[in-house]
Amino acid sequence: MLTKKGKYGLKALVHLAQLPAGQLAFVGDIASGNNIPKKFLDAILGELRNAGFVQSRKGKEGGYRLARPADEIKVGHVVRVLDGPLAPIPCASRTQYQRCEDCNEATCQVRHLMLEVRQAIAEVLDQRTLAEMRDIVLDDLTVARGIDGLPLTQKVLA
Amino acid sequence: MSVGRTNSIIVVGGGASGVVLAAHLLKSPHPDLRVTLIEKRPHFGQGIAYSTLLSAHVLNVSAAGMSAYADDPGNFWRWLQARGLVSQEQTPQTPFYAPRSVYARYLKELLDELEVREKGTGRLRLIREESLSISPTSSGVEVTLANGTSVVAHLAVLATGHDEQPGAGQGHAIRMGTEADTALDPEARVLVLGTGLSMVDAFLSLEQRGHKGEIVAVSRRGLLPSPHRKGNPIKLDVADIPFGTQLSYFVGWFRDLIRENQKAGIDWRDVVDGLRPFNQKIWQNWPSSAKRRFVEHTKAWWDIHRHRLAPEVHARVTEAVRTGRIRPVAGRVVGIEAGDGFSIDIQSRHTQALETLQVARIYDCTGIARDISTTSNSVVRSLVDRGLARPDPLRLGLDVSAKCEIIAGDGSVSAKILAVGPLTRGTFFEIDAIPDIRVQCARLSKQLLG
Ligand SMILES: Cc1cc2nc3c(=O)[nH]c(=O)nc-3n(C[C@H](O)[C@H](O)[C@H](O)COP(=O)(O)OP(=O)(O)OC[C@H]3O[C@@H](n4cnc5c(N)ncnc54)[C@H](O)[C@@H]3O)c2cc1C
Numbered sequence: 001m002l003t004k005k006g007k008y009g010l011k012a013l014v015h016l017a018q019l020p021a022g023q024l025a026f027v028g029d030i031a032s033g034n035n036i037p038k039k040f041l042d043a044i045l046g047e048l049r050n051a052g053f054v055q056s057r058k059g060k061e062g063g064y065r066l067a068r069p070a071d072e073i074k075v076g077h078v079v080r081v082l083d084g085p086l087a088p089i090p091c092a093s094r095t096q097y098q099r100c101e102d103c104n105e106a107t108c109q110v111r112h113l114m115l116e117v118r119q120a121i122a123e124v125l126d127q128r129t130l131a132e133m134r135d136i137v138l139d140d141l142t143v144a145r146g147i148d149g150l151p152l153t154q155k156v157l158a
Numbered sequence: 159m160s161v162g163r164t165n166s167i168i169v170v171g172g173g174a175s176g177v178v179l180a181a182h183l184l185k186s187p188h189p190d191l192r193v194t195l196i197e198k199r200p201h202f203g204q205g206i207a208y209s210t211l212l213s214a215h216v217l218n219v220s221a222a223g224m225s226a227y228a229d230d231p232g233n234f235w236r237w238l239q240a241r242g243l244v245s246q247e248q249t250p251q252t253p254f255y256a257p258r259s260v261y262a263r264y265l266k267e268l269l270d271e272l273e274v275r276e277k278g279t280g281r282l283r284l285i286r287e288e289s290l291s292i293s294p295t296s297s298g299v300e301v302t303l304a305n306g307t308s309v310v311a312h313l314a315v316l317a318t319g320h321d322e323q324p325g326a327g328q329g330h331a332i333r334m335g336t337e338a339d340t341a342l343d344p345e346a347r348v349l350v351l352g353t354g355l356s357m358v359d360a361f362l363s364l365e366q367r368g369h370k371g372e373i374v375a376v377s378r379r380g381l382l383p384s385p386h387r388k389g390n391p392i393k394l395d396v397a398d399i400p401f402g403t404q405l406s407y408f409v410g411w412f413r414d415l416i417r418e419n420q421k422a423g424i425d426w427r428d429v430v431d432g433l434r435p436f437n438q439k440i441w442q443n444w445p446s447s448a449k450r451r452f453v454e455h456t457k458a459w460w461d462i463h464r465h466r467l468a469p470e471v472h473a474r475v476t477e478a479v480r481t482g483r484i485r486p487v488a489g490r491v492v493g494i495e496a497g498d499g500f501s502i503d504i505q506s507r508h509t510q511a512l513e514t515l516q517v518a519r520i521y522d523c524t525g526i527a528r529d530i531s532t533t534s535n536s537v538v539r540s541l542v543d544r545g546l547a548r549p550d551p552l553r554l555g556l557d558v559s560a561k562c563e564i565i566a567g568d569g570s571v572s573a574k575i576l577a578v579g580p581l582t583r584g585t586f587f588e589i590d591a592i593p594d595i596r597v598q599c600a601r602l603s604k605q606l607l608g
Contacts, residue, residue, distance in 0.1 A: 052404025052445065067404075068445055077402035077443065086397035095398040095415065122397045 006083040008036045009044045013078060016054065017070035017134040024063035044082065051081040075133055076125030086125065088117045165190045167606065168301050168309055170289045170537055171317035172197025173205025175579035175595050177265045178226045179317055182603040184272055184282060191281050194309055196301065198288035203265030206320045208258045214362040216255040216468050218355060223593040224261060226268055228600035237264050253388050255468035291540040292575055299574050316537065316577040323534040329494055331522035334360045346371045346518030349502055353377040353486050355465060356523035358475055361484055373484045374515060376504055380488030381462045385472030389425055392432035399436055401443040405451045430463050441587035446551060453552055529553045550584020558582045562602050578602060
């Protein structure tokens, strides 16, 4: 499940991806531009830096920028770093598995379907780059069409 | 089926990879298929790994992993059973490390069977010759042979494997079992460059020859391989694994994963093996800086945990270290002076102290990977020299696409020359061992023949 942390992190990366290559952005600007609490954003950017998605520079001229070109960063890779294993529901994860108090996972149909959903999430998010996600905002219509054309969507529906 | 267009394929190199690829290609029912396998050694299916006759040189992968067929993991096991080489009580799950010479026989018989089966069809042709070059032509490829003739086909797959000569800069070091490896004073001390699986092979060969002298084994970290243990790899999913991060982040995640599993009583080996299905994907998604750092700093650690020894062999090595027959040293050889034997200066990694040793011989056991642009292999050399192929960015092998196609010096992707096995390390990373090679060969066969 995408948490607020994951969502904010992606928004911040899109913000950075919109800048000319190499240009740094202040945390304050990213926060105010995307409606993200600044303290929270500091923590998020720190994690993204540890994982090697962004670089930072300290001081007056400081700020954050992408560590790699936006077309080399996969959305799914960012989400795993911020939110942990991809899973639509906690019982559908292997490493962060959490048993549901109120059901038997072996016979739970909901969980079985959610395992399939997990695959689909990974397939979509691991194919999409940050650059593609950035460009989505520019033209909602083509994007909507583009997504319809993805073979994945068919797979999920089939 | 796409066989109409590419139905003739030359496989250059008939070691394990070449034989496994030929076997997968010949699963195609198409009557017009033509597979030509070219090998310069007298025997197919041996290559560098399976030509040893020493029974102590056993496989480092248990029998279930060594089937030639990706979709039939029991194939090697059934072969062993049919020949009485495993007892009736043993199951395919019992760890079993066959002598490598037995594996060579398995591949030989597999190829013999294919030859018999395809006798009348003309679909398989074996050529015992060295191939010197591959050139694209308007309709396919032409492969020239050392005897002056050439063979043509729609496409060629390189399966030339490991380099047979020590890498440049190894100076006076020789490879065990080559012509230069003449008789030795049994009491003499020898130096082995490397402390991994090849060093262990050398130790076993020296023991077999009755050698008694000290074996000083030097590598940067002086790490010896770990033993196998019967286990049950943990189950992971793509959704769990942090792909595409910096190396330190990934290593942190992996160490935590091992720690958590160990708390639950699970052996680290089961965690390392659980990651195996994802190793290629992890490698391919790393930024180039992470790949480089891994090769420089983490690979030595990874190798001793990932590429392990049969327990019996590990016990012999441990005993030899205990009794001082093998002395592993973490350090670097900083000076070699040839005279009556060699005078060697080794600098310790930890204390920086210099130690000078007299040794009668230096064996190169630094492992099988070497910079491909300095390869001693004629075919690979000629492809690189003519700009038809190039090293991958880390120089682990040839630059190939995810579909095994060779990438030329100018970055263009060849539709006619492909590669499998260790040559494709730069792209697939873990592609040295049969469990990975057979999957690659199965995929490539499907890609080429549908
Ligand atoms: C000592 C050792 C032990 C190993 N043990 C195991 C194990 O237990 N399990 C496992 O899974 N993996 C093991 N491996 C990994 C090994 O890489 C593979 O199993 C396998 O041997 C790779 O085979 P290959 O055919 O790709 O390469 P190679 O074994 O190098 O074979 C290449 C072949 O191509 C031929 N050739 C090369 N150039 C030409 C040319 N120009 N013309 C004609 N022929 C040519 C060579 O003569 C050779 O026969 C081991 C490797 C080594 C070195």
